[in-house]
Amino acid sequence: MTSETPLMSAELSRRGFLTGIGLAGAGLALAACGSSSGSRPTEIVFYQSKPEVIGYFDTLIEQFHQSQSRVRVRHDSASNLAGTFVREAPPDIGCLNYNFEVSRYVDRGALSDLGDMPEAGRIIDELHPLIDVTASYPDRTSVIPYSLMAAAVLYNRTIFSQHGLRPPTTWDEFIAVCTTLASAGVTPIYSTFKDPWTIAQGHFDYAVGGTVDTTKFFNQLKRQGTNVDADSPVSFEKQFLKPVEQMQQFVPFSNDNAASRGYGDGNLAFASGEAAMYLQGPWAIGEIAKSNPDLDVGAFPLPMTNDPDDRRVRVNIDLALWIPEGSTKKDAAREFLAFLMQPEVIDAYNAHALGFGVTKDAAPVTNETLVELKEYYDRAAFYVGASQLVPQSIPLQNYAQSLAAGDKPEPVLRTLDADWRRLAFRS
Numbered sequence: 001m002t003s004e005t006p007l008m009s010a011e012l013s014r015r016g017f018l019t020g021i022g023l024a025g026a027g028l029a030l031a032a033c034g035s036s037s038g039s040r041p042t043e044i045v046f047y048q049s050k051p052e053v054i055g056y057f058d059t060l061i062e063q064f065h066q067s068q069s070r071v072r073v074r075h076d077s078a079s080n081l082a083g084t085f086v087r088e089a090p091p092d093i094g095c096l097n098y099n100f101e102v103s104r105y106v107d108r109g110a111l112s113d114l115g116d117m118p119e120a121g122r123i124i125d126e127l128h129p130l131i132d133v134t135a136s137y138p139d140r141t142s143v144i145p146y147s148l149m150a151a152a153v154l155y156n157r158t159i160f161s162q163h164g165l166r167p168p169t170t171w172d173e174f175i176a177v178c179t180t181l182a183s184a185g186v187t188p189i190y191s192t193f194k195d196p197w198t199i200a201q202g203h204f205d206y207a208v209g210g211t212v213d214t215t216k217f218f219n220q221l222k223r224q225g226t227n228v229d230a231d232s233p234v235s236f237e238k239q240f241l242k243p244v245e246q247m248q249q250f251v252p253f254s255n256d257n258a259a260s261r262g263y264g265d266g267n268l269a270f271a272s273g274e275a276a277m278y279l280q281g282p283w284a285i286g287e288i289a290k291s292n293p294d295l296d297v298g299a300f301p302l303p304m305t306n307d308p309d310d311r312r313v314r315v316n317i318d319l320a321l322w323i324p325e326g327s328t329k330k331d332a333a334r335e336f337l338a339f340l341m342q343p344e345v346i347d348a349y350n351a352h353a354l355g356f357g358v359t360k361d362a363a364p365v366t367n368e369t370l371v372e373l374k375e376y377y378d379r380a381a382f383y384v385g386a387s388q389l390v391p392q393s394i395p396l397q398n399y400a401q402s403l404a405a406g407d408k409p410e411p412v413l414r415t416l417d418a419d420w421r422r423l424a425f426r427s
Contacts, residue, residue: 041069041070041071041072042070042071042072042329042332043071043072043073043074043329044071044072044073044074044091044092044093044327044329044332044333044336045073045074045076045091045092045093046061046073046074046075046076046091046092046093046094046095046336047076047077047079047081047084047091047093047094047095047096048075048076048077048094048095048096049077049078049081049096050096050097050319053349053353054075054077056349056352057075057095058075060340060345060349061073061075064336064339067339068335070332070335071332071335071336073336076091079091081094081096081101085105085110085324085326088326089326090110090324090326090327091324091327092323092324092327092329092330092332092333093321093322093323093327093333093336093337094321094322094323094324095146095319095320095321095322095340096319096320096322097316097317097318097319097320098131098134098143098145098316098317098318098319098320099134099316099388100134100135100391100392101392102135102143102320102322103134103135104135105142105322105324106134106135106136106137106142106143106322107135107136107137108137109137109140109325110324110325110326111137111140111142111143111322111323111324111325112142112322112323112324112325112327112330113139113140113141113142114141114142114143114144114321114322114323114334114337115140115141117144117334117337117338118338119144119337119338119341120141120144122341122359122360122361123144123145123358123359123360124358124359124360124362126380127145127148127317127358129215130215130315130317130384131143131145131317131320133214133215133218133219133384133389134317134384134388134389142322143317143320143321143322144320144321144322144337144341145317145319145320145321145358146318146319146320146321146340146341146346146349146358147317147318147319147346147349147350147353147355147356147358148315148316148317148318148355148356148357148358149281149282149283149315149316149318149354149355149356150281150282150313150314150315150356150370150373150376150377150382151201151202151205151206151280151281151282151313151314151315151316151385152206152281152299152300152301152302152313152314152373153206153277153278153279153299153300153301153302154270154277154278154279154280154284154285154288154297154298154299154369155167155276155277155278155297155298155299155300156270156273156275156276156277156295156296156297156298157296157297157298158273158295158296159181159186159273159276160276160298163180163181163184163186165177165180165181167298167300167372168300168303169303169308169311170303170305170306170307170308171246171303171304171305171306172306173303174250174302174303175249175250178250178253181253181276182253186275186276187253187254187255187274187275187276188253188254188275188276188277189250189253189254189255189275189276189277189278189279190254190255190258190261190266190269190270190274190275190277190278191203191251191254191255191258191261191266191279191404192258192261192262192263192265192266193254193258193259193261193401193404193405194259194260194261194262194265195262195263196397196398196400196401197263197387197397198262198263198266198279198280199397199400199401199403199404200385200387200396200397200400201281201314201385201387202279202280203247203250203251203279203400203404204244204247204386204387204396204400204403205314205385205386205387205388206279206301206302206304206314207243207244207246207247207302207304208240208243208244208386209312209314209383209384209385209386210243210301210302210303210304210305210310210311210312211242211243211246211304211305211310212239212240212243212386213383214383214384214385214386214389215383215384217234217239217386218386218389220233220234221234221235221420224424225424226421226424226425228417228420228421228424229417229421235413235417236413236414236416236417236420237410237413237414237416237417240386240409240413240416241409241410241413243304244403244409244412244413245409246304247403247404248403248404248406248409251404255269255274255275258404259405263280263284264287266278266280266284267280267284267287267288267291268291270284270288270295271288271289271290271291271292271295272291272292273292273295279302281314282354282355282367282369282370283354285297285354285367285369286354297368297369298369298372299369299370299372299373300372300373301313301314301373301376301381311376311381312376312381312382312383313373313376313377313381313382313383314382314383314384314385315356315377315382315383315384315385316384316385316388317358318353318355319355321337321340321341323337341359343359343361343362343363346358346359346362347362347363350362350363350365351363351365351366351367354367354370356370356377387400390416390420391423393423394416394419394420394423395419396416399412399415399416
């Protein structure tokens with residue numbers, strides 16, 4: 001599972017959007033006046049299936065329609081994406097989480113080049129390596145990022161203050177914080193091991209990303225092809241062993257019933273003050289606020305070394321825009337893409353979704369929790385979560401779950417190496 005978890009209601013989406021870009025849309029509508037020649041508008045299919053923002057994008061489409069009369073957009077959130085490509089009838093434009101579902105279309109050259117669009121030139125330079133490590137096609141800009149999520153350890157500021165604690169900056173400080181809280185009868189970390197994805201994106205990714213340069217690691221892994229074992233330059237067993245062992249050191253500081261608790265349970269429990277820390281991303285903030293809007297929540301990157309300068313936050317390209325080569329309406333799709341990328345539009349979306357801006361002119365985050373992570377994002381102290389870079393055909397989430405349950409890491413990581421070899425052989 002990815003960061004596509006519930007955030008806010010569609011009604012709040014509409015109000016937030018109209019506040020953020022109403023004036024901009026009105027200006028576009030005026031500019032479009034008199035441009036219609038009575039010809040039939042071009043209809044394009046827009047594929048966007050992230051559940052919690054379907055209503056939000058419906059509102060964006062309505063605003064786009066008000067701004068011009070040349071293009072009409074039909075929102076598709078239910079089709080099987082792979083099936084549309086197989087039938088050679090893909091959507092004209094898509095906006096999805098940038099993971100391996102989309103990357104396979106990038107690798108095969110199924111997405112058109114957007115590099116000539118001004119919007120492509122506005123993307124922050126430091127994001128390009130994060131895009132390319134997932135997938136790339138020679139001499140082509142296949143996707144344009146739209147939203148980025150920065151995840152870290154959420155913490156209850158009130159509990160920390162009551163026990164005289166500050167966010168830890170080193171590994172030793174982190175373990176000391178956990179020990180102090182446990183000694184005081186406070187659950188240090190609320191974990192939800194019933195849902196494997198929460199371990200993969202949290203405990204596993206935070207531990208690995210805090211010590212391993214995941215971009216460098218996966219790029220090298222791809223160059224090695226099927227040569228992935230204990231003797232190769234990089235392997236999961238070799239590079240991931242130490243951080244996984246550290247993960248198994250802090251997992252015992254979780255709630256006793258972690259094995260039977262899921263994501264929804266975790267949001268409610270953390271909102272109720274049942275633990276001091278919660279290894280979840282910004283997608284959980286809105287859910288926590290539904291139960292306790294007054295909870296004072298902070299965030300800090302999990303320190304995995306004793307050098308404070310090594311601290312980094314986990315990120316993923318939450319949404320990215322793309323236009324298939326197979327679309328016969330690329331010009332109309334590009335017009336809608338340009339609308340979505342207007343500063344007033346994209347900034348309003350990211351403020352609503354608690355995402356970080358991906359453009360050089362993006363508005364800074366204002367959410368009180370995310371402001372604590374801003375300094376890391378501004379200086380590119382971030383990494384792509386390892387779980388985002390392993391294809392779903394490899395059951396990494398289940399492996400992470402077994403590691404959280406106490407399985408010996410060497411055999412698990414050795415199996416992960418073997419899975420990768422088989423995948424590389426088939427490729």
